[in-house]
Amino acid sequence: MTTEQAADARTGTDVVLEARGVTKHFPVRRTAGDLLARRHRTVHAVDDVSLELRRGTVTALVGESGSGKSTVARLLAQLYPLTAGEVELGGTAVRAGRGRSFRRYVKQVQLIFQDPFASLNPVHTVRYHLTRALRIHGRAGSGDEELEKNLAALLERVQLTPPRQFLDKFPHELSGGQRQRVAIARALGADPRVLLADEPVSMLDVSIRLGVLNLLRDLKERLHLAILYITHDIASARYFADTTLVMYAGRIVEGGDSETVTQYPAHPYTQLLIASAPDPDRVADAQAQEETGSGEPPSLIDPPAGCRFHPRCPKAMERCRTELPPRFDLADGRWAACWLYDGATAEGAAK
Amino acid sequence: MTAEPILTISGLDVDYGTGASGVRALRNIDLTLHRGEVLGLAGESGSGKSTLAYAVTRLLSPPGVITGGDVHYHRPGGGTIDILALSPEQLRAFRWQELSIVFQGAMNSLNPVHTVHSQLTDVLTAHRPGMRAAERTARAEELLSLVGISTDRLAAYPHQLSGGMRQRVMIAMALALEPEIVIMDEPTTALDVVMQRQILRTLVELRERLSFSVVFITHDISLLIEFSDRIAIMYGGRIVEQAGATEIYRDPRHPYSEGLLHSFPALHGPRRELTGIPGSPPHLSAMPTGCAFHPRCAKAFEPCATRVPVLAAPDADQDREVACWLHR
Numbered sequence: 001m002t003t004e005q006a007a008d009a010r011t012g013t014d015v016v017l018e019a020r021g022v023t024k025h026f027p028v029r030r031t032a033g034d035l036l037a038r039r040h041r042t043v044h045a046v047d048d049v050s051l052e053l054r055r056g057t058v059t060a061l062v063g064e065s066g067s068g069k070s071t072v073a074r075l076l077a078q079l080y081p082l083t084a085g086e087v088e089l090g091g092t093a094v095r096a097g098r099g100r101s102f103r104r105y106v107k108q109v110q111l112i113f114q115d116p117f118a119s120l121n122p123v124h125t126v127r128y129h130l131t132r133a134l135r136i137h138g139r140a141g142s143g144d145e146e147l148e149k150n151l152a153a154l155l156e157r158v159q160l161t162p163p164r165q166f167l168d169k170f171p172h173e174l175s176g177g178q179r180q181r182v183a184i185a186r187a188l189g190a191d192p193r194v195l196l197a198d199e200p201v202s203m204l205d206v207s208i209r210l211g212v213l214n215l216l217r218d219l220k221e222r223l224h225l226a227i228l229y230i231t232h233d234i235a236s237a238r239y240f241a242d243t244t245l246v247m248y249a250g251r252i253v254e255g256g257d258s259e260t261v262t263q264y265p266a267h268p269y270t271q272l273l274i275a276s277a278p279d280p281d282r283v284a285d286a287q288a289q290e291e292t293g294s295g296e297p298p299s300l301i302d303p304p305a306g307c308r309f310h311p312r313c314p315k316a317m318e319r320c321r322t323e324l325p326p327r328f329d330l331a332d333g334r335w336a337a338c339w340l341y342d343g344a345t346a347e348g349a350a351k
Numbered sequence: 352m353t354a355e356p357i358l359t360i361s362g363l364d365v366d367y368g369t370g371a372s373g374v375r376a377l378r379n380i381d382l383t384l385h386r387g388e389v390l391g392l393a394g395e396s397g398s399g400k401s402t403l404a405y406a407v408t409r410l411l412s413p414p415g416v417i418t419g420g421d422v423h424y425h426r427p428g429g430g431t432i433d434i435l436a437l438s439p440e441q442l443r444a445f446r447w448q449e450l451s452i453v454f455q456g457a458m459n460s461l462n463p464v465h466t467v468h469s470q471l472t473d474v475l476t477a478h479r480p481g482m483r484a485a486e487r488t489a490r491a492e493e494l495l496s497l498v499g500i501s502t503d504r505l506a507a508y509p510h511q512l513s514g515g516m517r518q519r520v521m522i523a524m525a526l527a528l529e530p531e532i533v534i535m536d537e538p539t540t541a542l543d544v545v546m547q548r549q550i551l552r553t554l555v556e557l558r559e560r561l562s563f564s565v566v567f568i569t570h571d572i573s574l575l576i577e578f579s580d581r582i583a584i585m586y587g588g589r590i591v592e593q594a595g596a597t598e599i600y601r602d603p604r605h606p607y608s609e610g611l612l613h614s615f616p617a618l619h620g621p622r623r624e625l626t627g628i629p630g631s632p633p634h635l636s637a638m639p640t641g642c643a644f645h646p647r648c649a650k651a652f653e654p655c656a657t658r659v660p661v662l663a664a665p666d667a668d669q670d671r672e673v674a675c676w677l678h679r
Binding site: 064065175176177178205206207208209210211214232233234235236238239240259262263272273274275276277278279280281296 | 395396513515543544545546547548570571572573574576577600610611614615616617618619620622625626627628629630631632647
């Protein structure tokens with residue numbers, strides 16, 4: 001980060017996409033019993049999520065499956081209407097509906113999906129996928145020659161070189177990593193400011209995952225993209241993201257600089273997540289296996305009152321069962337939504 | 352650790368399809384599982400690790416065919432069984448009694464229209480004809496508590512259980528007849544890290560108590576290093592390196608093992624720039640000549656492209672093997 005950008009970061013002008021109190025409840029299909037009792041049940045998929053995506057920064061959203069992290073990506077991409085809250089793009093609240101306003105929005109905010117086998121149309125070539133993205137977003141240029149040049153530039157940007165070799169291939173002729181690169185190239189076809197990457201490497205072979213992550217980081221640096229990296233792998237968040245947010249049962253429980261969050265986790269859930277991640281050094285250090293807690297994430301139809309982690313939390317207090325913990329700011333711009341830090345200073349954060 | 356072998360695989364070859372369209376999925380696999388050990392089998396998709404599990408249990412379905420090699424099971428009391436020569440009846444008696452398997456995607460391996468109780472007792476009905484219904488139920492309850500599920504879930508249907516609990520039921524089922532060997536094919540891949548650790552911890556405890564041997568198949572080598580005694584790494588249908596877990600971690604000899612280890616970002620220690628491995632894993636139908644890894648290998652030299660390296664000890668006195676021309 002240059003000093004200029006750092007200055008931007010302080011004044012907050014480089015926030016590209018911001019979510020404020022974003023909430024999404026999905027209705028549950030009503031049973032006969034619900035109809036008789038006049039009950040409307042909902043899945044509280046995402047509750048009161050606020051986050052900022054900054055220019056040239058990777059923000060990781062880490063959580064288990066069912067924690068609502070993919071729903072957050074879809075809400076930010078305006079694929080679902082919000083139940084409550086606001087999404088701001090470049091400082092103005094956006095509620096893109098359909099048609100032209102939606103297209104204007106997606107030109108700036110692009111989504112990359114988990115499964116590159118499913119996200120590319122098997123009956124069309126790479127050329128078709130990329131041409132379509134360029135045409136829709138008005139970047140195809142005039143004439144065939146310019147289009148060809150733009151296509152080549154896109155493929156080069158995702159390191160599929162020489163472009164000629166890939167343009168007329170069908171998805172089945174490409175490996176998983178190459179397919180995901182085509183999907184990234186397609187997203188770049190819109191020349192977006194924000195890239196929402198929903199588990200972009202979890203379907204890929206382990207030896208090629210880092211190649212794709214390094215590519216995304218390179219794009220972040222060269223194109224100053226704001227990237228949201230959604231993952232269940234907290235070690236990759238540490239490697240790839242500048243900022244890490246941890247999500248549990250529809251709420252963000254901790255956030256801050258990736259290194260701080262992974263090295264000195266403050267929230268008991270983050271601590272559990274870190275203690276559970278595979279770690280070869282654990283054996284090497286012959287460290288005693290401490291009890292890391294048990295249980296499973298709660299049902300989001302009827303989430304626990306108070307802190308949603310309290311039924312599994314080894315440090316739960318009386319207050320946790322009834323009152324929802326707000327964000328408590330700790331040192332270094334980090335925060336945790338946990339009553340342990342009520343009135344406490346940063347010393348409490350270090351393990 | 353006792354070095355008494357319980358399962359020996361020698362020269363195993365497996366093809367998918369025959370004739371011109373056939374591809375060779377496993378080439379000349381030599382592997383030994385010792386009594387009471389956890390053997391980790393690591394590799395990427397298409398490396399043949401699941402095929403190996405299916406071939407050993409004779410579950411390989413057409414077009415998969417075993418074209419060569421032997422698989423021998425050594426009974427605890429002495430005596431050897433040639434698994435590849437068993438008749439269907441003998442095989443039926445052998446499976447689950449001596450060797451059981453927990454499948455990949457085990458979350459969907461339970462029958463959705465039967466209760467946990469009927470699926471657990473089904474194994475007992477088939478293999479223990481003399482057992483009374485009350486005894487079977489008692490055993491099913493015992494199995495559930497063994498894997499840490501409360502016994503009142505016995506009447507539940509699979510959809511009423513979480514993914515982690517379903518996986519535990521599958522493990523309970525695999526342990527129903529107290530087999531000597533349990534093969535686990537990506538048992539925790541679909542689960543979250545927290546649940547994964549809980550299940551693996553249960554497994555480690557059970558193994559200490561019941562002393563069975565485990566073949567643990569996964570693509571996550573960092574998990575294997577933590578949980579297994581010995582690791583075999585597969586690439587392109589061959590075993591390219593095998594050694595003790597800590598030796599693999601501290602001192603990988605094959606460039607692929609090294610690349611694989613450097614593909615997982617560390618959670619602790621200094622943040623390093625990692626590169627993964629360039630290129631992508633080969634297709635079975637277009638396997639490179641010589642060492643299958645040579646097109647992606649930074650250390651490839653003259654013999655790699657033409658001659659296949661054999662699996663052998665890199666130094667005379669070590670209990671490890673590597674298939675790489677660098678160590679000849």
